[in-house]
Amino acid sequence: MNNKRTHILECAMKLFAEKGFHHTTIQEIADKSGVSKGSVYIYFRSKNDLILSIVEHNFSMIQEQMEAWNQTGLPAREKMMRKLNVYLGILQSRKEFFIMLIREQGMNLNQDLKRIFRDFQVQTHTWLGTSLEEIYGESIRPYRWDMTIIFEGMLHSLLRMWVFGRSEKDISVFSTYLLERLDDLAKGLLDRNATPLIDEKTYPHSFRDFCSNNGLPWKEVRQLLDQMETKINEEPSERLQEYLHTLEILRKELDKTEPDPLLFQGMLANLKGVKALDPIRQKVATLLNIQLI
Incomplete structure (x- = not known):
């Protein structure tokens, strides 16, 4: 650079x-x-371009240094410890970056900045989830997302205390503490045979809706599709399976990183045969800024 x-x-x-x-x-x-x-x-070009470049530069630095530990033959637990040390070490040496992120949490993110935050969080959650399975085995898989979200909360809370409380503790103390708390969490969940709060189906939907890359209200669209299914099942028709298949196609489109509004425009036309769906179809069209055909 x-x-x-x-x-x-x-x-x-x-x-x-x-x-x-x-x-x-x-x-x-x-x-x-x-x-x-x-x-x-x-x-x-602008202040927005500046903050975009700052975030992109720092996130790339963290990812590159953490990725380097994936190329080693270290045991899973040691690898996790080294990655945590990298993450904490960069934020310790670049406290202004972390403070800037905290200060600007409520700012209106443009789409490029939202994309960078989304991609970084997806990558962070992915390596955390993978590391959990490597350390604790396949039995922890049902709790992968629960533990990832809880761990992320602990990590960021400790970072705030560390940055603003001017803690003099060594990085390894924090990393060791966090890993030991993961041990406690894993043991507690497995011993109790607890029901996961967040599963493989829930997590991707809620996270993608929150971080939608094109700014459209996909969460509301998903709720409207559920309403459509209820209406379709209330009015039996020879085309019932065709209508349900159309909804399934739309839901699969919602599972993509960037759903295509034009596909919705075409598929909504397939549902014209159900009169009760007309108001809901119109709501979807309004949300996505498309015309019904």
């Missing part, structure tokens, strides 16, 4: 952490970087 561009990124990140994204101006970033305002615009 260009040295001047990197320098501007670092200065902007510190200002965003200190003052907040919306209260920092391009002129202030230029002044702190020791360059002209025009020079900032040579490398970045």
Whole structure:
């Protein structure tokens, strides 16, 4: 990465952490970087472009260093420990980045930034889930998502305490503590034969709906499809299986990272034969900004 561009990124990140994204101006970033305002615009089109580049740069750094440990022949538990040390180590050395993320949690994310957050979280959840099965075996698979979400909550809570409480504890102390709590959690779930709160079907839907890449209200669309199925079953028809198959196709489309509204436009036309569905079809069309055909 260009040295001047990197320098501007670092200065902007510190200002965003200190003052907040919306209260920092391009002129202030230029002044702190020791360059002209025009020079900032040579490398970045806007403040949004700046924060996008900051997040992308730091997430890529974390992913690359953690991925390096996948190429080793270390036991699963040791590999997990090393990855945690990398994750915590980068955030320790780049506290401004973590503070910036916390400060801007409520900001209105543009689609590119939302995509980066989504992809990073998917990758993080994937390596956590894989690591859990490698450490505790296949018996832990039903609890993979429960443990991933709980672990993520513990990790981020400890990070907040660490960053803002100025803890002097060594990184390995935190990593060891987190792994031991995972041991406790795994043992408790398995001993109790607990019913998982989040399963393989629930997690992908809720996560994808929350992080939808194109900003459309897919969660509401999914609920409307459920209403359609109820109506179809209430009015028996010779085309019952055809209608249900249409809904199944639409649900499979919802399982994609970026569902296609135009496919919905075509498939909704197949449901014109059920009068009771007309108001619901119109709601879906309105949500997706498409015309019924």
